[in-house]
Amino acid sequence: MALLTRQLLNRGRCPIPNDNKKIWGIGGFRENLYINVERREKEDHRKLILPLTQWKQQVMQTCSATCENDQIGIFVAAGDDIEPLLPFLSVIPLLALDFPVFDDGRSYSKAVQLRTCHFYLGELRAVGDILIDQVSNMIRCGFDTLEVTHSLTQVRLAAHSGEFFTGFYQSGAKLVRSGQRRVWYTFG
Amino acid sequence: MYRYDEFDKAFVAARVAEFSDQVKRRLAGELTEDEFRPLRLRNGVYLQLHAYMLRVAIPYGTLSSRQMRKLAHIARCYDRGYGHFTTRQNIQFNWPRLVDIPEILSELADVEMHAIQTSGNCIRNITSDHFAGVAADEITDPRPYAEILRQWSSLHPEFSYLPRKFKFAIIGAQTDRAAIQLHDIGLRLNRNAVGELGFSFYIGGGQGRTPMVAKLLHEFIPVENLLHYATAIVRIYNLYGRRDNKYKARIKILVHETGFGQLREDIDVEFAALKRSERYDLTLLQADIEAINAYFCTPDLENHPNGRDTLVSLRLKDQAFDCWVDKNVTRHKHPDYAIVTISLKAIGGIPGNATAAQMDIVADLAERYSYNELRVSYHQNLVLPYVALQDLYAVYNVLVASSLASANIGQISDIIACPGLDYCSLANARSISIAQQISTRFSRPGYQEKIGEIQLNISGCINACGHHHAGHIGILGVEKKGTELYQLTLGGSAGNRCSIGEITGHGFAADEIVDAVETIIHTYLSLRIDHGEPFIDAYRRIGMMPFRQALYGTADKTAAE
Amino acid sequence: MSVKRCKTGKKEEGLKVLTANRLIDGRPVWYSTDGNWSRDINNAAVVDNQQAWSCLEQVGRKAMANNEIVDAVLIGIIEHEGKLYASRLREHIRAYGPTGSCT
Numbered sequence: 004m005a006l007l008t009r010q011l012l013n014r015g016r017c018p019i020p021n022d023n024k025k026i027w028g029i030g031g032f033r034e035n036l037y038i039n040v041e042r043r044e045k046e047d048h049r050k051l052i053l054p055l056t057q058w059k060q061q062v063m064q065t066c067s068a069t070c071e072n073d074q075i076g077i078f079v080a081a082g083d084d085i086e087p088l089l090p091f092l093s094v095i096p097l098l099a100l101d102f103p104v105f106d107d108g109r110s111y112s113k114a115v116q117l118r119t120c121h122f123y124l125g126e127l128r129a130v131g132d133i134l135i136d137q138v139s140n141m142i143r144c145g146f147d148t149l150e151v152t153h154s155l156t157q158v159r160l161a162a163h164s165g166e167f168f169t170g171f172y173q174s175g176a177k178l179v180r181s182g183q184r185r186v187w188y189t190f191g
Numbered sequence: 192m193y194r195y196d197e198f199d200k201a202f203v204a205a206r207v208a209e210f211s212d213q214v215k216r217r218l219a220g221e222l223t224e225d226e227f228r229p230l231r232l233r234n235g236v237y238l239q240l241h242a243y244m245l246r247v248a249i250p251y252g253t254l255s256s257r258q259m260r261k262l263a264h265i266a267r268c269y270d271r272g273y274g275h276f277t278t279r280q281n282i283q284f285n286w287p288r289l290v291d292i293p294e295i296l297s298e299l300a301d302v303e304m305h306a307i308q309t310s311g312n313c314i315r316n317i318t319s320d321h322f323a324g325v326a327a328d329e330i331t332d333p334r335p336y337a338e339i340l341r342q343w344s345s346l347h348p349e350f351s352y353l354p355r356k357f358k359f360a361i362i363g364a365q366t367d368r369a370a371i372q373l374h375d376i377g378l379r380l381n382r383n384a385v386g387e388l389g390f391s392f393y394i395g396g397g398q399g400r401t402p403m404v405a406k407l408l409h410e411f412i413p414v415e416n417l418l419h420y421a422t423a424i425v426r427i428y429n430l431y432g433r434r435d436n437k438y439k440a441r442i443k444i445l446v447h448e449t450g451f452g453q454l455r456e457d458i459d460v461e462f463a464a465l466k467r468s469e470r471y472d473l474t475l476l477q478a479d480i481e482a483i484n485a486y487f488c489t490p491d492l493e494n495h496p497n498g499r500d501t502l503v504s505l506r507l508k509d510q511a512f513d514c515w516v517d518k519n520v521t522r523h524k525h526p527d528y529a530i531v532t533i534s535l536k537a538i539g540g541i542p543g544n545a546t547a548a549q550m551d552i553v554a555d556l557a558e559r560y561s562y563n564e565l566r567v568s569y570h571q572n573l574v575l576p577y578v579a580l581q582d583l584y585a586v587y588n589v590l591v592a593s594s595l596a597s598a599n600i601g602q603i604s605d606i607i608a609c610p611g612l613d614y615c616s617l618a619n620a621r622s623i624s625i626a627q628q629i630s631t632r633f634s635r636p637g638y639q640e641k642i643g644e645i646q647l648n649i650s651g652c653i654n655a656c657g658h659h660h661a662g663h664i665g666i667l668g669v670e671k672k673g674t675e676l677y678q679l680t681l682g683g684s685a686g687n688r689c690s691i692g693e694i695t696g697h698g699f700a701a702d703e704i705v706d707a708v709e710t711i712i713h714t715y716l717s718l719r720i721d722h723g724e725p726f727i728d729a730y731r732r733i734g735m736m737p738f739r740q741a742l743y744g745t746a747d748k749t750a751a752e
Numbered sequence: 753m754s755v756k757r758c759k760t761g762k763k764e765e766g767l768k769v770l771t772a773n774r775l776i777d778g779r780p781v782w783y784s785t786d787g788n789w790s791r792d793i794n795n796a797a798v799v800d801n802q803q804a805w806s807c808l809e810q811v812g813r814k815a816m817a818n819n820e821i822v823d824a825v826l827i828g829i830i831e832h833e834g835k836l837y838a839s840r841l842r843e844h845i846r847a848y849g850p851t852g853s854c855t
Contacts, residue, residue, distance in 0.1 A: 106229050106312065108352025112429045115349050119471035120464045136213070136230055143348035155221060218775065220819040238822065240846045243778035288777035541852075612842060613850035619842075624852050673840065 026128075027160050028148040035150075037076055037097060052076040052099050055083045078130070081109045085117065092123050099150070102131035111144045118145035135159045192253050192564060193338050193486045195303045203300045206307055206346070210234045211293035218290065233313065233351075235306030236292060239616050245284045245292060246309040247299060251319035251337040251361075252280030252567040254304075256554040259565055261302040263550035269295050274550065276535060276543045278607060278658055279358070280318050280567040281309055285614055307345060312353045314344035314425070318360045320368045321568035324489060325530055325576045327522045331388065333363035333380050335483045336417065339475070343418055350425050354432035355440035357425065358397075361390075365687075370569055372396045372405040372689035373661055375442045376424060381411070389413045392420065394454075395443035398655035402691045403443045406451055408458070414480065416466065418473040423461035427454070490562040490577060495527045498580030505584050512587055514640070515598040520583065529580055531561075533573040533590060534597040534605065538634040539627050542608040543571030545595075552593045560586050569685070570607055572600065602639040603647055603712070604630035607658050611651030611668065612675075618651035620668025620675035621701075625649055628705045633712075642712055644725040646685070661685040663727045664711060665692040666704065677704040681711070681738055682730045693735055696743050696751025707742055714741040767829050769796035769836070770808040771843070772821035780846045781821060783811055789821060793836050793847040798829065 026035045037050045042057050051074060053061065058077045076097030079085060088095065098117065100110035110129065117123040129141045130150040138160070141149060151157050195203070210230070217227040235246040247262070254262075262282055266274045269291050275283045287295055299305055308315060317337045324332040340359055344350065350357075360371045363380040371377025377393035389411045396405030412420045428442045431449070446454055465473060506513040521530040533553060536542050545553070557565045557575055560582045566574035578586055590596035599605045606629065609615065611622030626649055633639055648662030652669070659665035665680035677699050680692030699707045714737055719729045730738075736746040743751040770783040771793075781789035782796035790796065799808055805826055812824025828839035838844045845851065 105226075106352045107434060108312075108350070109430055109434075111349045111352065112426050115471070116426075116464075119468050122470075134226060137352075140348040140351050218819065224816070224822050238773055238778050240842070241778070241780060241849065290776050612845060613852070621845075621851065623850075627852060670841075675841065 023152050023154070025151050025157055026148050027151055027157075029142065032157075032161065033148075039078065039099075043075065048074060050074045050076070050096075052078050052097065054078045055080065055087075059087060076126070076128075079110070079113065081107050081131075085113050085121075089121055092117075092121055092125070095123075095125055097126040097128060098123065099128045099130045100146075102129060102133060102137070105132040105134050105137055111140060114141075114144040114146055192255065192334075193250070193483070199303070199342075200300075202345070203303070203305050203307075206234075206305065207293065207296045207300050210296060214289060214293055229311060231289075232311035233308060234292075234296070235309035236289070237310060237616075239285065239614055240612075241614065242286045243289055243292070244614070245287045245295065245306055246277070247282050247284070247304060247306050248309050248316050249280050249282060249304075249567050250341050251317055251323070251334050252321050252569075253323075253334065254565050254567070255302075256558040256563045256565065258302045258304055259550050259554035259557065261298060261304065263547040263554065265295055265298060266550065267547040272548075273544050273546045275541075275610060276545065276567050276571050276573070278569055278571060278656065279316050280321070280569065281316055282567070283610075285610075310356070312355050312357075313351050314347065314353070314357045314359065316358075317341050317344070318358070318369055318374075318569070320362045320364055321566040321574050322368060322521065322530055322576070323363065323566075324487060325523050325525075325528075326364050326366075326368075327524050328366055329364040329524065330382065331363045331380055332487050333361045333378075335480065335487050336378070336380065336390075336414075337361050338483055338486070339417070339480075340421065343421070350429060353425070353429055354434045355437060357428070357442070359421075367686045367689075368569065370658070370661065370685040370689070373398060373402075373658070373685060374405065376408075376421070377405050383411050387413060390417060390420075392424075394424065395441075395446035395451075396689070397441055397443045398658055398660050399441070400438055400653050401443065402655065402660035403447075404689045404691060405443075406446065408455060415475045415477075416462075417475055419465040420458075420462055422473060423458050423465055426461055427457050431457075489525075490564075492525050492528060492562075492577060493579070495579045495581045498527050498582075502580045502583060509584075511591075511598070512584060515587055515596055516583065518598045518602065519596075519600045523577075527580055529578050529583060531575040531578045531583070531586060532568065532600045533575065533595050534599055535572050535595070536599055536605050536630065537594050537597055538599075538604060538630045540594075540630075541623050542606045542626050545573070549593050549595060552589060553595070556586055556589055570600075570605060572605070599630075599639060601644050601646070603633050603642050603645050604639060605646070606630060607646070607648040607662070609649070609651050609657035611649075611657075615651060615656075617654055618668070619653075619670035620651050620677065622649040622651040622657055622666075622668055625666060625668070625677065625701070625704060629708055632705050632709060641722075642716070642726070643722060645727070647708070648683075658685065659683070660691045661689070662692060663730065664708060666708075669698065671698070675701050677701065677707075679704070679707055679711070679742070681735060682727070684727055695735065695739055696748065710741050711738055714738050766800050767798055767831065768800070768805055768808070768826045769793065769798055769829050770812050770824060771796075771827050771846070772812060772815065772824040775819055775822055782847075783808060783815075783824075789815070793829070793838070796829070796836060798831070798836070 026033050037052045039052045043051055043053055043061050055077055078099045081101050081103050100113055102110055114127055127146045128148045129146045133149050133151050134153055135156045213230050216222045237244040266272055270284045270286045317340045319333050319337045323334050358374045359376050360369045360374040361378040362369050362371055372393055373396040379391040391410055392408040393405035394408040395403055397403055432445050433440045519532045523529050535545055557563055560578050561575040562577045564576055566576055568574055606626045608622045608626040612618040612620050613623050645663050647664045648657050648659045649666040650657035650659040659667045661683045665683050667678040669676050679695040683692030684690045715726050715729055718733055739751050740746045745751055772781055774781050782793050784790035784795040785797045815821045816824055827843045830837050838847055
């Protein structure tokens with residue numbers, strides 16, 4: 004039943020090229036080195052992001068540690084399981100985790116799992132419906148970059164830099180941690 | 192009780208600033224209502240029938256006199272002079288203006304209060320036993336762990352967009368006064384065979400459309416693994432809880448649809464992975480626990496050995512006082528003290544409401560007689576946890592003067608009721624007017640006494656915020672053909688022997704339901720063994736049939752529908 | 753486009769008014785005959801046909817886009833002795849306040 008639900012929610016959701024996309028990370032906006040495609044043609048040597056199902060068909064099956072794999076990132080839909088990727092993490096340069104609507108929080112858990120349980124060292128990119136109010140959560144969950152299409156969010160991000168905590172929205176709000184270590188304060 | 196350090200203060204201040212900014216952006220049109228809604232819900236701001244409603248968190252139901260005075264001030268200055276205490280130990284204000292809410296939140300932050308995560312699809316207020324720290328049957332005070340869970344869950348970056356709301360309740364006593372088996376996760380502190388402290392975890396309880404009693408998920412999780420296990424559960428829920436249908440999105444549905452055994456296995460796998468993780472170490476160290484524990488030490492209670500004798504003689508002289516002590520005062524772990532429950536269930540009043548003036552009075556009482564501390568109970572009453580026996584009479588007289596001394600705790604007029612159609616945009620029927628009529632109907636002197644211990648709960652819609660499924664008598668208001676109709680359930684219970692009530696048969700109109708309740712009571716009175724057999728025990732012994740017969744003239748379930 | 757008031761004293765099918773909540777304070781309001789949002793349902797512009805309903809709905813959408821109000825919706829009403837009453841109890845309570853005493 005859980006699997007069926009996941010498939011239902013994935014329907015129709017693929018990374019679609021969009022001119023207003025900007026890539027942001029700590030330190031500011033940067034060039035998008037990857038192109039979102041639905042499938043990879045032979046002899047395409049660009050850096051691509053493929054949907055997971057395509058990656059499984061086209062890359063995983065021919066997977067050996069060739070340098071071609073460095074070019075190919077994976078788009079992971081909100082309902083996709085990351086299980087099939089785990090053996091290949093060391094050769095996947097980028098994982099784009101989807102937020103189909105801003106209140107679908109599944110990709111936060113996947114990001115944390117990838118970073119803390121599976122020691123993923125590649126680029127974790129948040130894609131989809133991203134508003135300024137989710138940015139600090141995303142950074143704190145281990146995302147390196149955000150693919151932002153919402154114009155006002157782009158404007159707000161451009162005006163700030165540096166701190167990723169909620170103090171982020173308020174210049175100069177620095178938090179002083181108390182003397183004790185408190186494991187339950189998950190601020191990264 | 193817990194005091195904010197500079198980290199907590201800055202945390203709340205940043206949050207207030209963030210929400211103020213979001214309100215400004217909304218009013219300026221930079222955010223649409225669809226974008227703003229989850230953000231305002233995250234800050235406890237609902238839009239109801241008549242106005243916005245602000246739900247302020249009272250973590251595990253504990254607050255100081257200073258905080259209560261601030262709530263009175265907010266009721267007075269930004270609202271219509273009253274507040275409503277809820278079954279999740281929070282307080283609701285019914286009339287704030289959106290434009291004033293940032294200011295209200297700022298005032299709350301001054302006394303270390305906030306409205307964070309009191310609504311929205313996130314982890315809500317961690318509720319607990321309103322007698323925590325003072326009950327005679329307590330193993331250990333659960334509130335330090337409630338505080339740890341509160342900090343852990345506040346603005347948790349991974350768990351801010353769950354499929355639906357998520358509710359924890361935690362107790363540390365034999366008796367469950369916090370309804371843990373009606374929560375998404377219930378925790379009970381206990382000791383294992385070698386005396387180590389740990390938690391039993393219960394999963395998948397709830398009310399609403401599909402009421403369920405929680406199942407025991409794990410018998411014993413050592414204290415140091417509290418956060419590993421809690422994280423594992425919420426992570427599995429976040430990943431696999433349904434997001435396609437908001438009426439099937441709670442963890443109780445995930446348990447049901449995945450299968451309890453399978454889900455427990457999935458949680459165990461995640462639990463193991465978390466325990467192994469060095470980069471993300473959630474182990475609760477003894478030093479950290481002790482640091483939080485230090486905030487919850489019992490105050491240095493002075494001995495007052497003469498209080499006992501004074502009390503006895505006063506009770507003999509003043510019958511009303513005697514009755515109040517009998518119903519509203521509970522045994523304390525210290526022999527010279529007692530726990531006082533302040534009834535917010537005046538006969539004919541609105542269950543759970545307190546005026547600003549009453550809140551100030553109660554704050555004064557707490558300051559003078561209860562070491563500055565108050566509690567909010569699951570039953571929508573207030574508690575003074577440290578009252579010396581010798582002071583009970585003085586406290587009683589102040590309460591009488593403020594209409595807060597109804598001697599009805601645990602009686603039929605101690606009704607749990609949601610605000611219902613008078614206030615709530617989700618409701619289908621009024622609950623307050625029914626509660627008022629019922630408490631009036633049974634207010635004849637001696638009548639409640641005769642009936643004895645009984646829990647009557649009223650919800651104004653199927654969302655069951657009045658916990659009607661867990662009432663010994665439950666009333667659910669629905670809308671049928673444009674008019675209000677009230678369904679009766681019997682045999683629910685929120686405590687240790689948790690059960691969901693059974694529907695009697697067809698519903699009753701607004702002008703029939705109180706008579707129906709009285710019929711139930713008469714049936715009980717005529718069939719109980721004696722006064723020592725409370726309603727719920729009698730119901731469990733004799734079953735639904737005699738009640739159905741009395742209500743509908745038939746014991747047949749189908750015929751009664 | 754002007755919106756006419758219906759004849760008083762008649763209980764008819766299909767009488768509707770447009771209601772919403774004010775953004776700034778959440779108070780219920782009704783779109784009134786003078787083109788403003790009134791706190792009194794008795795000032796509401798009453799409409800009785802599909803075209804007028806659609807027109808009002810558009811008014812609602814525009815006002816929401818303008819951030820004056822939220823949750824604009826058409827509701828059924830009855831006229832009785834010169835006053836307007838919502839057909840649904842819920843809307844009646846919105847118009848006339850919580851029933852019973854407030855504390």
